[in-house]
Amino acid sequence: EVQLVDSGGGLVQPGGSLRLSCSASGFTFSIYDMNWVRQAPGKGLEWVSFISSTSSATYYADSVKGRFSISRDNAKSSLYLQMNSLRAEDTAVYYCARAQSAAAIFDFWGQGTLVTVSS
Amino acid sequence: DIQMTQSPSSLSASVGDRVTITCQASQDISNYLNWYQRKPGKAPKLLIYAASNLETGVPSRFSGSGSGTDFTFTISSLQPEDIATYYCQHYENRPWTFGQGTKVEIK
Numbered sequence: 091e092v093q094l095v096d097s098g099g100g101l102v103q104p105g106g107s108l109r110l111s112c113s114a115s116g117f118t119f120s121i122y123d124m125n126w127v128r129q130a131p132g133k134g135l136e137w138v139s140f141i142s143s144t145s146s147a148t149y150y151a152d153s154v155k156g157r158f159s160i161s162r163d164n165a166k167s168s169l170y171l172q173m174n175s176l177r178a179e180d181t182a183v184y185y186c187a188r189a190q191s192a193a194a195i196f197d198f199w200g201q202g203t204l205v206t207v208s209s
Numbered sequence: 210d211i212q213m214t215q216s217p218s219s220l221s222a223s224v225g226d227r228v229t230i231t232c233q234a235s236q237d238i239s240n241y242l243n244w245y246q247r248k249p250g251k252a253p254k255l256l257i258y259a260a261s262n263l264e265t266g267v268p269s270r271f272s273g274s275g276s277g278t279d280f281t282f283t284i285s286s287l288q289p290e291d292i293a294t295y296y297c298q299h300y301e302n303r304p305w306t307f308g309q310g311t312k313v314e315i316k
Contacts, residue, residue, distance in 0.1 A: 094252075127253075135245075135253065135296055135307040151304050185252060194300035195243055197264065199252035 092116040092198045094186050099203030106176050106207070112169040112186030112200050120164035123189040125196060126171050128182035128205075138184070139171065140194070154180075176207045211235050211299055215308030221316045228284040230311045232297035237277050241301040244273055244282045247310075248293045256295075257282065289315060 098110040110126070126138040139160040140149040148160050159172040169186050183204050187196035212235040222228050232242065240260035245253040255264045257273035260280060270285045284291055292315055297308040 134309045135247075135298070137305045137307070140303075149303055187253075190255075190258065193241070194298075194303075194305045195255065195258045196245070196253070196298075197255045197258075199254070201252050 092188070094188065094198055094200035096184065096186055096200035096203040099184065099205045101206045101208065102176055103209050104177060104207055107172070107174045108176065108205060110171040110173065110184055110186075110203055110205070114167040114169065114186075114188075117188075119162075119167035123192070124162060124169045125187045125189055125194070126160065126169075126184055127187050127196065127199075128180075128184045129202075130179070130182040133182075136182075137194075140189070141169070173205070176205075178207050181205060181207045210304055211238060211301060211306055213297055213299055213306050213308040215297055215311050217311060218309065219312040219314065221314045222287050223316045224287055224289060226287045228287050228291075228313060230282040230295055230297075230313075232275075232280045232282070232308050234278045234280075234299055234301075236301075238299045238301035240276045241299055242273075242275070242280050243298045243300065244271075245296045245298065246291075246293045247296065253296070284313075287313070287315070 093115045095113045125140045141160045157175045161170045183202040185202045186200040188198040190197040214233045242260045244257040247253040261273045294310045294312045
């Protein structure tokens with residue numbers, strides 16, 4: 091059974107940093123592209139970042155470019171999101187999501203981890 | 210960026226009703242469109258990919274159609290377990306963007 095377990099969320103002050111993790115099981119993690127998607131309170135879903143299966147390509151939404159960094163450890167079947175210079179508008183539930191084949195079709199999602207940026 | 214406009218933002222229907230949600234892209238996205246279901250407190254679930262392909266294990270009462278800029282998502286016979294918010298998402302190019310969601314409730 092495919093499982094994605096998100097963790098690492100919490101309360102952080104504006105300007106602070108946080109590192110999210112996503113632990114994968116039930117499939118061959120190393121052959122799948124992965125993503126982070128977030129949902130702010132009362133808002134819709136927003137794609138945040140992408141990483142290819144071999145880490146050769148990474149992409150970011152303009153709203154987080156230069157502040158967030160996506161990475162993965164295929165030996166540990168884990169995905170990460172390093173978030174720096176956090177702002178109030180980064181407050182959201184963050185989901186890791188597996189991409190089906192070579193397209194941005196998010197076929198499995200984690201349960202999400204809540205990040206709250208507030209003083 | 211490609212904007213995805215969903216309508217309605219919410220709807221209320223009776224069990225057994227046919228429910229239709231539309232999604233309009235701000236430019237031609239061919240058939241690069243997915244539909245997701247999100248229930249409160251749960252992870253989003255892929256229902257339809259490439260505009261009209263039913264994801265494995267998804268009940269056949271769910272369907273999708275369209276191409277270019279105009280797309281439709283249909284629940285042929287609404288069931289109580291279908292109460293959720295539904296989102297469209299394009300993947301024609303980055304950034305991949307979602308519609309604002311349609312909340313479906315039982316009347």
